[in-house]
Amino acid sequence: MSLDRSQQLELYSRMLRIRRFEEAIVAHYPVGHLSIGQEGAIVGACMALRDDDYVTGTHRSHGHPIGKGAAINPLMAEIFGKRTGICKGLGGSMHLTDTSLGLICESAIVGGGFPLATGAGLSIQVRKSDQVSLCFFGDGAANQGTFGESINMAAIWKLPVIYFCENNGYAVTTSVAASHGQPDIARRADGYGIPGVIVDGQDADAVYEVTQAAVDRARAGEGPTLIEAKTYRFDEHSNRLAIPIRYRSDEEIAFHRNERDPITLYRARLVAGGLAAEVEAIEAEVTCIMADAVQFAKDSPEPELSDLTDNMFSNPINFPVTREGIFGDA
Numbered sequence: 001m002s003l004d005r006s007q008q009l010e011l012y013s014r015m016l017r018i019r020r021f022e023e024a025i026v027a028h029y030p031v032g033h034l035s036i037g038q039e040g041a042i043v044g045a046c047m048a049l050r051d052d053d054y055v056t057g058t059h060r061s062h063g064h065p066i067g068k069g070a071a072i073n074p075l076m077a078e079i080f081g082k083r084t085g086i087c088k089g090l091g092g093s094m095h096l097t098d099t100s101l102g103l104i105c106e107s108a109i110v111g112g113g114f115p116l117a118t119g120a121g122l123s124i125q126v127r128k129s130d131q132v133s134l135c136f137f138g139d140g141a142a143n144q145g146t147f148g149e150s151i152n153m154a155a156i157w158k159l160p161v162i163y164f165c166e167n168n169g170y171a172v173t174t175s176v177a178a179s180h181g182q183p184d185i186a187r188r189a190d191g192y193g194i195p196g197v198i199v200d201g202q203d204a205d206a207v208y209e210v211t212q213a214a215v216d217r218a219r220a221g222e223g224p225t226l227i228e229a230k231t232y233r234f235d236e237h238s239n240r241l242a243i244p245i246r247y248r249s250d251e252e253i254a255f256h257r258n259e260r261d262p263i264t265l266y267r268a269r270l271v272a273g274g275l276a277a278e279v280e281a282i283e284a285e286v287t288c289i290m291a292d293a294v295q296f297a298k299d300s301p302e303p304e305l306s307d308l309t310d311n312m313f314s315n316p317i318n319f320p321v322t323r324e325g326i327f328g329d330a
């Protein structure tokens with residue numbers, strides 16, 4: 001099943017929102033791990049999901065909520081650490097999420113999303129709901145023990161989970177070639193008796209199609225699928241992180257930026273399909289959305305000190321919290 005034209009335009013808009021959001025961060029509040037270069041994989045996958053489907057994410061956390069269609073202002077304010085942020089300014093760049101859209105969390109613990117997404121899948125099965133749960137993870141996370149433990153359980157219980165690897169070729173400075181016995185993570189699916197699919201992560205339509213097939217399978221009660229989108233991180237592992245070693249060549253980076261940019265490739269496809277005017281309108285709109293979001297974030301108030309102990313599942317802290325520290329006198 002393919003996306004119709006209006007869905008393709010929405011897909012383009014969401015990819016562009018991720019790119020412009022992160023460019024705004026670099027310009028105004030340079031923190032975090034950027035998804036630039038990986039937008040095709042993220043949004044292609046999210047377009048196969050309903051609003052009430054669950055998603056877990058990673059430390060590279062800006063793309064997933066935007067890919068699922070979250071409002072931009074609260075996400076930007078969160079980056080700026082403001083009270084109007086989606087996590088009230090207390091989560092920050094690695095925990096951007098929007099629970100109103102089924103985003104359970106973005107986990108900065110590498111491999112931490114597997115059990116959470118699997119648990120959400122179990123919850124769906126117990127409640128006899130027809131939702132699905134999608135777990136974004138990186139190639140580095142695939143070598144955590146939680147990968148095998150979670151996927152095996154989902155396989156034997158036929159949980160409605162899609163394990164979606166954004167394989168960008170590196171875990172910080174460690175290449176897939178240096179850390180995986182065989183480089184195709186999706187081939188591991190065979191060991192759990194579930195389908196494994198490799199897809200070009202820079203082709204958002206192709207990503208959508210394989211994810212939609214996995215979602216249909218999960219909703220039909222046939223269990224999990226492991227998808228591996230081959231993608232590429234254009235920027236450094238983390239914004240402003242100075243990496244003292246050369247672990248990839250300038251030629252490699254230039255090739256991906258110039259020849260394999262998922263947004264450029266998708267734009268060309270839409271324009272060739274006669275949608276140039278619509279594409280330009282989206283580009284103008286996204287520029288305005290980001291300018292508004294940055295202004296909103298700048299104008300928003302800082303959190304109050306008392307916010308520190310609010311919004312907890314239980315709040316055992318019964319002493320005054322002061323600027324001098326939680327054990328202060330006042």
Ligand SMILES: Cc1ncc(C[n+]2csc(CCOP(=O)(O)OP(=O)(O)O)c2C)c(N)n1
Nearest residue numbers: 060108109110138139140141168170171172
């Ligand atoms: C359990 C754990 N170990 C180590 C780290 C430090 N760390 C943060 S990101 C990262 C690399 C993750 O690589 P990958 O899963 O490929 O995701 P990518 O950064 O490429 O998106 C590491 C080792 C961590 N956050 N959690």
Ligand SMILES: [Mg+2]
Nearest residue numbers: 138139170171
């Ligand atoms: Mg990686």
